[in-house]
Amino acid sequence: MNPPPRATLNDVAREAGVSLATVDRVLNKRPGVHARTVNRVADAVSRLGYRPDPSAARLARPRPHRLCFVLPSGNNSFIAMLREQIAENHGWASDHRVTLEIVEVDVFEPGELAERLLGLKGSCDTAVVMALDHPLVRAAIDELADAEIGVVTLVSDVPSSRRHRFVGIDNVAAGRTAATLVGRFLAGRPGQVGVLVGSLSLRDHAERWFGFGQVMAAEYPGLKVLPPVEGKDNSALTEPLVAELLAQHPQLIGLYSIGAGNRGIAAALREAGRGHDVVFVGHELTPHARRDLLAGTMDAVINQDAGHEVRSALRQALSRLTREPVVSDQERIRIDIYVKDNLP
Amino acid sequence: MNPPPRATLNDVAREAGVSLATVDRVLNKRPGVHARTVNRVADAVSRLGYRPDPSAARLARPRPHRLCFVLPSGNNSFIAMLREQIAENHGWASDHRVTLEIVEVDVFEPGELAERLLGLKGSCDTAVVMALDHPLVRAAIDELADAEIGVVTLVSDVPSSRRHRFVGIDNVAAGRTAATLVGRFLAGRPGQVGVLVGSLSLRDHAERWFGFGQVMAAEYPGLKVLPPVEGKDNSALTEPLVAELLAQHPQLIGLYSIGAGNRGIAAALREAGRGHDVVFVGHELTPHARRDLLAGTMDAVINQDAGHEVRSALRQALSRLTREPVVSDQERIRIDIYVKDNLP
DNA sequence: CTGTTAGCGCATTCAT
DNA sequence: ATGAATGCGCTAACAG
Numbered sequence: 001m002n003p004p005p006r007a008t009l010n011d012v013a014r015e016a017g018v019s020l021a022t023v024d025r026v027l028n029k030r031p032g033v034h035a036r037t038v039n040r041v042a043d044a045v046s047r048l049g050y051r052p053d054p055s056a057a058r059l060a061r062p063r064p065h066r067l068c069f070v071l072p073s074g075n076n077s078f079i080a081m082l083r084e085q086i087a088e089n090h091g092w093a094s095d096h097r098v099t100l101e102i103v104e105v106d107v108f109e110p111g112e113l114a115e116r117l118l119g120l121k122g123s124c125d126t127a128v129v130m131a132l133d134h135p136l137v138r139a140a141i142d143e144l145a146d147a148e149i150g151v152v153t154l155v156s157d158v159p160s161s162r163r164h165r166f167v168g169i170d171n172v173a174a175g176r177t178a179a180t181l182v183g184r185f186l187a188g189r190p191g192q193v194g195v196l197v198g199s200l201s202l203r204d205h206a207e208r209w210f211g212f213g214q215v216m217a218a219e220y221p222g223l224k225v226l227p228p229v230e231g232k233d234n235s236a237l238t239e240p241l242v243a244e245l246l247a248q249h250p251q252l253i254g255l256y257s258i259g260a261g262n263r264g265i266a267a268a269l270r271e272a273g274r275g276h277d278v279v280f281v282g283h284e285l286t287p288h289a290r291r292d293l294l295a296g297t298m299d300a301v302i303n304q305d306a307g308h309e310v311r312s313a314l315r316q317a318l319s320r321l322t323r324e325p326v327v328s329d330q331e332r333i334r335i336d337i338y339v340k341d342n343l344p
Numbered sequence: 345m346n347p348p349p350r351a352t353l354n355d356v357a358r359e360a361g362v363s364l365a366t367v368d369r370v371l372n373k374r375p376g377v378h379a380r381t382v383n384r385v386a387d388a389v390s391r392l393g394y395r396p397d398p399s400a401a402r403l404a405r406p407r408p409h410r411l412c413f414v415l416p417s418g419n420n421s422f423i424a425m426l427r428e429q430i431a432e433n434h435g436w437a438s439d440h441r442v443t444l445e446i447v448e449v450d451v452f453e454p455g456e457l458a459e460r461l462l463g464l465k466g467s468c469d470t471a472v473v474m475a476l477d478h479p480l481v482r483a484a485i486d487e488l489a490d491a492e493i494g495v496v497t498l499v500s501d502v503p504s505s506r507r508h509r510f511v512g513i514d515n516v517a518a519g520r521t522a523a524t525l526v527g528r529f530l531a532g533r534p535g536q537v538g539v540l541v542g543s544l545s546l547r548d549h550a551e552r553w554f555g556f557g558q559v560m561a562a563e564y565p566g567l568k569v570l571p572p573v574e575g576k577d578n579s580a581l582t583e584p585l586v587a588e589l590l591a592q593h594p595q596l597i598g599l600y601s602i603g604a605g606n607r608g609i610a611a612a613l614r615e616a617g618r619g620h621d622v623v624f625v626g627h628e629l630t631p632h633a634r635r636d637l638l639a640g641t642m643d644a645v646i647n648q649d650a651g652h653e654v655r656s657a658l659r660q661a662l663s664r665l666t667r668e669p670v671v672s673d674q675e676r677i678r679i680d681i682y683v684k685d686n687l688p
Numbered sequence: 689c690t691g692t693t694a695g696c697g698c699a700t701t702c703a704t
Numbered sequence: 705a706t707g708a709a710t711g712c713g714c715t716a717a718c719a720g
Contacts, residue, residue, distance in 0.1 A: 056697035176685040187531030335686035342679035400713035
């Protein structure tokens, strides 16, 4: 049932007929070992099924691994949740001989983001970046990769880059999920559905929109999706936009909010006296979204768990540095659906 | 940003003016230390903000911690998933100086379960039990607690017992969630809703039924909930029961399956040609449930993540043994909602 | 009651 | 190109 008593580096050394230091050189792919010796050691490793003991490795490591989070500046609720989650993990980091740094940068400035990324070069081992998919940013990520600095993209991916890993959800699927919820909750009532988006130049927003449109077109022909309205992820800007939308489209019976600013949407709906009859689905379970779900103004919230994302980014960033395996199952970020009854 | 360089046991010993061993005695609450000394050490610990280094502690520990899972025998899909997840964690366990054992027992025999639990006494440090809420079982758990053996209940709780922790979902909330999904998907269509249950003497089933009834009664007066039908969590038994239900209640437009056996339900629905018009919500994302969701026979699945539950049980069982803190946020098992679009 | 000591398995000098 | 030796922070056995 339980695996055999674990082999140690010493066992490998003995089995291979070499010293501890040589085994270490081979395992950490350091130069200056004869090819013949490398093979000897590799054989011994596989024969004994050797796996380094992570506790011992951490204990012996003299220098901590340096991780750096690069996040958008600004006071968006979701970003605040991410920041909070990072703060909660300083203890974990310390236990794993890891230091955490956070740098803030204006997301909507690809040039500045790229600059800051490159500035990380001497000072960190891995960067965790909530990025913007832009050629300058892609280039910066690739340059970091060249410098052996790992990059983990968080929430928003840069798929064509050489980032080590992406931690976040499949946004096309998230959009499809939103469509299914809106469509099923409307259950055959014909009418119009409004879409609010932060900016269609944000990759994740564009993907959600795409997924939403796919399912609406294919499965809910009775519902007409209106052209997306851009609200810059800002409640103050969004509120009047929604008010106008409601005024101009009396047939509007559904609303999908792709980005942030849900507080403004809820306010506009209530103001128009339509808080309970328009089906309203949005993203991210912020404290406001929670309240609006309970109040019945929002009907469902699609969420990505910020805590899970931060922990996963940490584990995956570290695993690249230590070669410890990750449980891929544990790293999959779910597309959470919340209604008023399953709130955490 | 990062905490100050970490204090070590030696730092504490120096600060308190005692030896390493004495500090260890105090920290591990071992007897034979003068009260005055205990205070000295406690002061030093809090002054320095000392926290033991878990890696070092693991490395030094000569004897592994022994964890034992007690699971129902039988070939239920969900149990199989749990078993698989346990198997996937042998590596983790080994890295943490933990051994894993699994014992199987007939769940529906409280006496036997209690017996087996008591039999664990000499041979394990913590038991993780998928239990049955019965006086004999409760007594056995308390007896283990007396013997300093921690008990973590998994999936199904024994709330009145002295178990260390429960890992699972709030089943009343899960039932409410199911009701909201059925109710919203039916969106005002009047009719009858059938309920299938494994056995109402299972605590989790009873709780789900209760939560479901609450919301249906309060929020969907147009839907009449039929008395629950017991299917013993068995597809073969369930299928004819559903066929009969459909035959006897032509007004039936919704179905909530509280326990296992969903495969039989789906088969009966399809057989009756009603796979797509009856709204069918059930629990646990098994391979079959996945297929039925995609086929449109099931409309939503409420899930508890077996992998998450197993890992959480491991972490919480271990944390009791090592006094390492847990991130409570990470240990909350979500009530997952899956529709065809957000499948993992 | 309290202190001393020998490892745990590995990373990293410093020798050879 | 390879080996020996040291220490990371802690536990536990052993001495006083």
